[in-house]
Amino acid sequence: MTLTVARRMIGAEILKVRRNRSVMAVALLLTVGSIVLMYGYVAIRHGSDPLNNPPAGGAEGLRRGILDLGRFFGMLAAVLIGAEVGTADLSSGVFRDLVSTGRSRLALFAVRLPAAAIVTLSLSAVAYAIALAFAFALPGGTPTPSLGLVLQGAGWIALANIAVAAVSVGVGSLTGSRAVTLTAIIGWQVILTNIVLNVGSLGGARDVLLTPALDQLLPVASPDNSVVMATGLGIVVVCAWVGLSQAVGAWRTRTQDA
Amino acid sequence: MHIPGAREAPIAPQADDTAAARADDAGMPTTTNIIETHGVTKRFGARAAVIDLNLTVPRGSAFGFLGHNGAGKTTLIRMLLGLTQADAGTMTISGRPVPEERAQVLARVGAMVEEPHFHRHLTGRENLRVIAAARGPEAAGRIDGALGRVGLTDRADDRVKTYSQGMRQRLGVARCLLADPALLILDEPMNGLDPGGILEFRTMIGELTGEGRTVFLSSHLLDEVEKTCHAAAVIDRGRIIAQGPISELLQDEHNEIDIGCDDRHAALDLLDGHPAVAAAYPTPDGIRVTLTGTEGAAAVNARLVTEGILVSRLEPVHESLEQRFLEMTSRVGGAA
Numbered sequence: 001m002t003l004t005v006a007r008r009m010i011g012a013e014i015l016k017v018r019r020n021r022s023v024m025a026v027a028l029l030l031t032v033g034s035i036v037l038m039y040g041y042v043a044i045r046h047g048s049d050p051l052n053n054p055p056a057g058g059a060e061g062l063r064r065g066i067l068d069l070g071r072f073f074g075m076l077a078a079v080l081i082g083a084e085v086g087t088a089d090l091s092s093g094v095f096r097d098l099v100s101t102g103r104s105r106l107a108l109f110a111v112r113l114p115a116a117a118i119v120t121l122s123l124s125a126v127a128y129a130i131a132l133a134f135a136f137a138l139p140g141g142t143p144t145p146s147l148g149l150v151l152q153g154a155g156w157i158a159l160a161n162i163a164v165a166a167v168s169v170g171v172g173s174l175t176g177s178r179a180v181t182l183t184a185i186i187g188w189q190v191i192l193t194n195i196v197l198n199v200g201s202l203g204g205a206r207d208v209l210l211t212p213a214l215d216q217l218l219p220v221a222s223p224d225n226s227v228v229m230a231t232g233l234g235i236v237v238v239c240a241w242v243g244l245s246q247a248v249g250a251w252r253t254r255t256q257d258a
Numbered sequence: 259m260h261i262p263g264a265r266e267a268p269i270a271p272q273a274d275d276t277a278a279a280r281a282d283d284a285g286m287p288t289t290t291n292i293i294e295t296h297g298v299t300k301r302f303g304a305r306a307a308v309i310d311l312n313l314t315v316p317r318g319s320a321f322g323f324l325g326h327n328g329a330g331k332t333t334l335i336r337m338l339l340g341l342t343q344a345d346a347g348t349m350t351i352s353g354r355p356v357p358e359e360r361a362q363v364l365a366r367v368g369a370m371v372e373e374p375h376f377h378r379h380l381t382g383r384e385n386l387r388v389i390a391a392a393r394g395p396e397a398a399g400r401i402d403g404a405l406g407r408v409g410l411t412d413r414a415d416d417r418v419k420t421y422s423q424g425m426r427q428r429l430g431v432a433r434c435l436l437a438d439p440a441l442l443i444l445d446e447p448m449n450g451l452d453p454g455g456i457l458e459f460r461t462m463i464g465e466l467t468g469e470g471r472t473v474f475l476s477s478h479l480l481d482e483v484e485k486t487c488h489a490a491a492v493i494d495r496g497r498i499i500a501q502g503p504i505s506e507l508l509q510d511e512h513n514e515i516d517i518g519c520d521d522r523h524a525a526l527d528l529l530d531g532h533p534a535v536a537a538a539y540p541t542p543d544g545i546r547v548t549l550t551g552t553e554g555a556a557a558v559n560a561r562l563v564t565e566g567i568l569v570s571r572l573e574p575v576h577e578s579l580e581q582r583f584l585e586m587t588s589r590v591g592g593a594a
């Protein structure tokens with residue numbers, strides 16, 4: 001597959017998601033919408049009672065934005081987009097026609113993650129820009145974010161979003177069902193992970209979870225310190241999640257009847 | 259515009275046809291047969307969908323692939339396209355083995371398997387862009403031409419979910435044309451079309467074969483295959499039970515003649531025991547006689563006329579493809 005073909009195929013994947021109004025509307029709400037609502041709410045509260053409510057902006061305000069985009073609502077948008085990209089061809093029945101072109105199945109799968117990552121990061125970038133605007137515009141007398149925090153925050157959001165999108169693309173390609181993929185991954189990341197994190201008796205076994213592994217790389221304080229691991233191990237775990245999910249998705253795409 | 263409306267209308271395959279020339283340009287072998295399968299078998303669990311299937315499709319023809327629902331037509335197509343794997347046997351397209359060389363082979367094959375599927379939230383043009391992206395840069399340049407060819411230019415920028423069944427079928431053909439195909443594989447392309455749509459489709463297939471492309475048409479609409487195709491194969495319960503030119507498939511093996519006469523009962527009495535007559539029975543407008551040999555119609559006519567029966571019509575019985583198909587396929591044969 002030449003670079004030109006790869007670029008066109010990624011563009012086609014992006015087109016499919018971008019033109020899906022419902023998916024894009026919800027993803028936009030989860031990223032840009034959640035940031036605007038969160039900062040707006042905090043700004044109103046601070047404006048009404050500056051002594052008892054922190055300002056919306058400043059370094060602390062940016063910390064909230066980073067967590068929102070990488071760990072909470074932004075993560076949900078990444079799941080949604082990843083699931084859509086992973087399942088779109090299968091659920092529509094177009095996968096058969098794509099295979100009939102003679103293009104290798106692995107190539108058909110390989111372009112999904114870049115497309116999901118581009119769409120997810122585009123939305124997160126806009127949301128992060130809004131968070132930065134609030135952070136610098138409404139510091140309320142608190143320190144503004146350093147350049148290091150700004151860059152590290154952007155990098156971590158990108159990493160977290162890509163990792164979650166990759167898992168969603170892989171699981172979506174495995175199941176072929178958007179509903180099943182969304183339920184499985186959101187259920188795992190939002191509910192089961194938090195339950196397992198609080199089962200102390202599991203000890204080091206909890207190191208294999210994606211969320212605490214991403215937390216080790218977080219440039220700000222994590223809201224959950226129940227699992228602490230070395231940064232290197234965190235990187236390995238994140239890579240393992242991405243690699244395994246991609247391997248499973250590629251295997252299924254290559255072997256399933258079209 | 260070439261419209262094959264009768265059996266003799268379709269163009270006979272030519273060794274030096276346009277498709278062959280295009281195939282040369284693309285570096286593809288220009289074999290006489292564009293599809294060949296040998297001993298192909300496919301099982302789904304204990305059930306054999308295709309059994310020891312040997313099929314030969316001549317290049318540059320419209321080839322009908324006939325069978326009941328579930329006979330194995332789509333399974334064979336899916337194997338040819340690499341959508342599912344054969345359990346045994348070999349297959350070639352343009353002389354190249356598939357699935358081993360499917361990437362090179364399918365670059366010049368357009369296929370529509372069963373009902374065409376699309377991303378319903380995308381427009382027709384966008385759906386073609388998706389497939390063109392997988393096919394390669396030159397395919398994108400064919401989008402406008404393909405849309406124009408199937409008469410969808412005006413609706414190209416509407417979402418596919420607003421398309422009628424016939425429009426989706428036509429968009430499916432447009433998608434096939436992005437490959438500039440030497441071979442089009444169309445699986446039940448006329449399903450769900452109204453008579454006007456079927457006529458349009460028949461016209462389009464005639465034009466495509468007129469350009470030297472091969473059209474492999476899987477269908478259970480026998481009348482359409484008879485009107486559209488030069489040759490056909492009949493598959494029943496996973497086995498090819500007949501294949502060849504339509505004219506050969508329709509060859510009358512029974513030496514039957516229809517006779518129009520004024521007194522059917524008297525005619526039947528006269529022919530009872532006649533050496534040229536194997537059997538005779540009344541029909542709504544006369545009698546049908548099965549002759550014992552290829553000669554004998556004149557003797558039968560003479561016998562009737564000399565005995566005072568007025569014969570208004572005497573013509574050989576030509577079976578339709580549908581009649582032949584029903585005779586050949588075991589399902590109906592078993593029921594008869």
